[in-house]
Amino acid sequence: MKSSPTRRRLILGFGGLAAAALLGGCGFKLRGPQPLAFSSIYLGVSRQSDLGAALHRRIVANGNTTITDDPATADVRLEILRDQTEREILTLTGGGKVREYQLRRLMSFRLLGRDGNEWVAPTTISARREYNFDDAQVLAKEQEEALLFRDMQLDLIDQLMRRLAAAKP
Known part of the structure; x- marks a missing residue:
């Protein structure tokens, strides 16, 4: 039937x-915007850098926190201690040519209150990606690498925002 x-x-x-x-x-x-426990923040990174611009946009989009240019007037100060990119060979072909690369991006930061007390102790977050390399497509692979680094930066900013949302005095 x-x-x-x-x-x-x-x-x-x-x-x-x-x-x-x-x-x-x-x-x-x-997952939506998570409110931050402070009303103003000083970013210890230039707004003209890719990282600074992306972080600035994310905090402004969050809505409840303003970004100040004077660290003395901010409730908290974000200090970027390290922002490093790495590229290492992952595998080689039998002929000794690179077959795969591993890309890593590391960021270390800490969050200090107005009084100098640490809200977040120095913390390192990282992201990694792998991609296949082909000598015949060098330009395309360079663009792919740039896109992967940009994707890793967004991933690190997401991780950083989650840490900032969890920060308490």
């Missing part, structure tokens, strides 16, 4: 409704 299209739609509708109820019941929600 074949099921009618109306019955099939009804079953699919109830299935979708049940899945939505299960997701809502387990506490699932999309």
Whole structure:
């Protein structure tokens, strides 16, 4: 006996409704802006740098924190202690040519209160990516590497924002 299209739609509708109820019941929600525990911050990185511009945009988009240019007036100071990119050979071909690279980006930071107390002790966060290299496509692979480094920077900013959201005096 074949099921009618109306019955099939009804079953699919109830299935979708049940899945939505299960997701809502387990506490699932999309990650959105997380409020920061301070009202003003001084960024110890230039706004003209890629990292500074991206971090500035993310904090402004968060909505509840202003960025000041004077560290003395800010509730907290973010100090970027290290921002380093690395590229190392991961594998070689039998002929000794590079087949894969591993890219890493490391960032060390700390968060200081107005009184000099550490809200977040010096912390290092990192991101890594691998990609295949081909001598015949050098320009394309250089662009791919640049995109991967940009992606890693966004990943590190996400990690940094989660740490800042968890910071308490």
